[in-house]
Amino acid sequence: MKKTLVGLMSAAAVAVGLAAAGGASPAVAADPLKVGFVYVGPASDFGWSYQHDVGRKAVEEAFGDKVQTAFVENVQEGADAERVIRQFAASGFDLVFTTSFGFMNPTLKVAQQFPKVKFEHATGYKRADNVATYAARFYEGRYVIGVIAGLMTKSNTIGYVASFPIPEVVSGINAFTQGLRSVNPNAQVKVIWVNSWYDPPREREAAETLVAQGADVLSQHTDSPAPIQVAEEKGIHAFGQSTDMLRFGPHAQLTAIVDNWSDYYKNRIQMVMDGAWKSEDTWGGLASDMVHLSPYNTNELSPEIVAKAEEARTAIVNGTLHPFDGPLVNQAGETVLPAGQSLPDEKILSMDWYVQGVQGELPK
Known part of the structure; x- marks a missing residue:
């Protein structure tokens, strides 16, 4: 599958990804929370990755210049994912959502190397002090x-x-x-x-x-x-x-x-801003929407x-x-x-x- 990645290899590339994702720049708001998203497919797949990107856009709409978001799409599970996740962490991102089951071990590995960065892994079951998990029923x-x-x-x-x-x-x-x-x-x-x-x-x-x-x-x-x-x-x-x-x-x-990720993403980002974020597992279903x-x-x-x-x-x-x-x-x-x-x-x-x-x- 041909990759069309936003911001994969370097800090400069991630900066390009920020602009492409439409996030606010530090010049607009002081010290915005930097939030990254890693997608296994294209954001335009009209399926899984598309819906996570709907959640990312809902975050931007809700928080305005208090947040700065970026995403990388078409990330293969394995070494490719580890490289992308590490690049987000090394580029000053505060919170990184990794949105595929096969991103689990790469997320844990990078999280160990960047204990001050918070990570959230979708559909996984391995957690750490700075890694939470979430999925839907x-x-x-x-x-x-x-x-x-x-x-x-x-x-x-x-x-x-x-x-x-x-x-x-x-x-x-x-x-x-x-x-x-x-x-x-x-x-x-x-x-x-x-x-x-x-x-x-x-x-x-x-x-x-x-x-x-x-x-x-x-x-x-x-x-x-x-x-x-x-x-x-x-x-x-x-x-x-x-x-x-x-x-x-x-x-x-x-x-x-x-899949409704918008409410979850807004809630977790608000918890980071409030200093209330903690590693936990969330598994919501029809009752929680x-x-x-x-x-x-x-x-x-x-x-x-x-x-x-x-x-x-x-x-x-x-x-x-x-x-x-x-x-x-x-x-x-x-x-x-x-x-x-x-x-x-x-x-x-x-x-x-x-x-x-x-x-x-x-x-x-």
Whole structure:
């Protein structure tokens, strides 16, 4: 994948990135808080990285010249990420948000070298005195769209375009399947792994393959709108990922799982300004509006289906429904959680198995 990085290699380059990001300069406001963002994909992906950049822009709007922001996009996980994160820290940034699971170890390594800089890592589980973690309970939204898929499918085959077989993605597939089969026990989910967060050609190919295999509804945990576009072209339905993708599939998209990072970013930056920041873990969901659903496409969805979706969403918000309520049965037909219990967070965060209803073998 060709990189279009803002401010990668040097302090001077980061300064260029600041201008490109539209941040206020020190000449405008004395000692602004300098905040950096590291994106795994392009800020224009209309998915994961796009939505984090929406959060960055919300910070600028909220704080004005009290903050100075910059971002680097298309950063590969690994050595590339470590170099970018270190450059932010070495260039006087006070707070750095690293927004992909594969940035976890690079973030920890740089944080050890710059103990006065604060870091926040999205979707990770390793923390330090100057490293906090944050994520959203995406699986809650996926349960709700699973309910919709189960009521909309005619073929009982649902296609799922997935990125990497990490617990965050696996738990999303499983929650989607639980919602699906709560209203349609005969429905099955077919998964194709593309081993990338953002690769429109591969995502398109996977979506087309799933349609050829009989899927009449598509879901995804990848960052481009390619699957939505395929659904629109094929006259079937799909769900947006991370952001509202209705513009790419006005007939195809039934709703989208939208990540709301804006409130979190503003809150954490205010805590730094107030001297109240501390390393902690945040995992918000539908109840905290860290995850929400875009408006239902009522041109495609009947009032009865919308009502069923809202019933599930409201129950999750109220705590009367957990996407992983027992009895929970795995792909082999074994009961892994009895009735009357809900799967604890630590089990969701380490999920490496499929629930019943998912076809195929989970890559290891």
